[in-house]
Amino acid sequence: MNRVINHPDLVVEDMLKGIVAAHPELQATPDNPRVIKRSCAPVAGKVGIVTGGGSGHEPAFLGYVGENLVDAVAVGEIFSSPTAKSFFDAMKAADGGQGVACLYGNYAGDNMNVKMAIKMAERAGMTVRTVVANDDVPSAPKGDEAKRRGVAGEILMWKTAGACAALGGSLDEVIAVAQKTIDRTRSIGIGLSSCVIPAAGKANFHIEDGKMEVGIGHHGEPGTNVADTVSAEQMAKIMVGTVLPDLPFGRGDRVAVLISGLGATPLMEQYILYSGVEKALSEAGVTVAVPLVGNFFTSLEMMGVTLSVLQLDEELEKLITHPCASIGFNRK
Amino acid sequence: MNQGIDLKSSGAIVLALIDIINENRAYLSEIDGAIGDGDHGINMSKGFSQCREALLAKAELPGLAEALDTLAMTLLEGIGGSMGPLYGSFFMGLSEALAGHAQLDAALFGKALAQGVEAVESVGNAKVGDKTLMDTLIPARDAYQAAIAGGADFPAAIAAMLEAAEAGWRSTKDLQARIGRAARLGERSIGVLDAGATSCFLLLQGLGKGVVSRLA
Known part of the structure; x- marks a missing residue:
């Protein structure tokens, strides 16, 4: 496979060099190159927002470090959780004295490393609380929500919690906003092709030409079914039809909609999908108050799309439309 | 029954564990490549090699408890994913049980093994039968404890532990x-x-052999 890299084993290191060179508002922490923080972090008197996860999902996770968003992020190898030490160092880098909210996705490795990091943080006298995103509907049945994976809905959680912290929210308030956001968010992905981890050199899994995997995860975790590909309008109906009844969303709801490409699906196709999603939502009596379309949370060069829908209330709509600035998410 | 080994002079057991992982780097990645992402040997070797550097940087080789603690911390700092916290917790559990003791005897080994397994269980959710390192670890602990309860001496209990560890490892196939x-x-x-x-079987085997060879 043709790639723009120097060495397959060093893609994360080399990417981080480019990130900090291109973005003076971001920097690696002095003692841990695998932690990227806002250059101004920690912000005294503000609750620190931390996340982290494997690489290969860019602009997630480091692309959401920024103004009124995340303060520091722990960076892992491709599709592999950051170390406990990196999560701990990110917590330290974000701690402005009002506690730290660690907002991450529900994966075995991340759960373990965050748990160990919190032990380290407690030993250092810090207060850290967590919210674990579990917005991916197809990854476990209703009633078993705690087993669901966290996917692009994490971005919405960082957005509202980051705004809440920036507006002076306490740790309790920030955690409550993050939890409320993820509790009211539902997501689904459709995969059309696989991806190759550079160091592994071969496809992580396989999707036949002409097939789509409905409910696929961000690392190629199995979906609920493999079917013949259908039109974007049909995909939109499948996706909206999965997320709406799960919460459930109802007539009169105002929502934020986030459509993300998985890496190799053109923006053109993402907008074709959005048109179908907007139509399907409107037919269900749901109003899109905040539309977001783009490569927000990718899986290397996988082809496919994800849909996340957040049921807004007055508080969440105010927080999600609050200004922010970062590589992945900008709002005036 | 009062046999034991001197902990202070046994830090080299950890160096032996590092050698075992490095020698099996390609083998572990090859197994992982069949159904995982093929990086188990690479990651483990990276973490264990960092531990060797940390141990050799010290003025003298520390005792077994401290060497295990160094191993635990370098794994937690050096390798992420799931293996960093799982093995980091295991070796930290072992180290904490041994800390403050001069001699490692059969009873203390049993306590350390139990504490190591408990530490792994506190971070992970896997059970026997899930096809993970727990399929090696849990039967190993149980067999060791059963052997001691049945009156076995230290080397015999370790032999029982390794037999169960190997059977558990092979069962994952x-x-x-x-x-x-x-x-x-x-x-x-x-x-x-x-x-x-x-890797869990290889490490338990290295640990068992290191202890038994020092008992002789």
């Missing part, structure tokens, strides 16, 4: 992965050994 990345493959994960269970 016929299991379907229910946790971790290999779970994606469903039935296709059957027929291949689990990489974590394999």
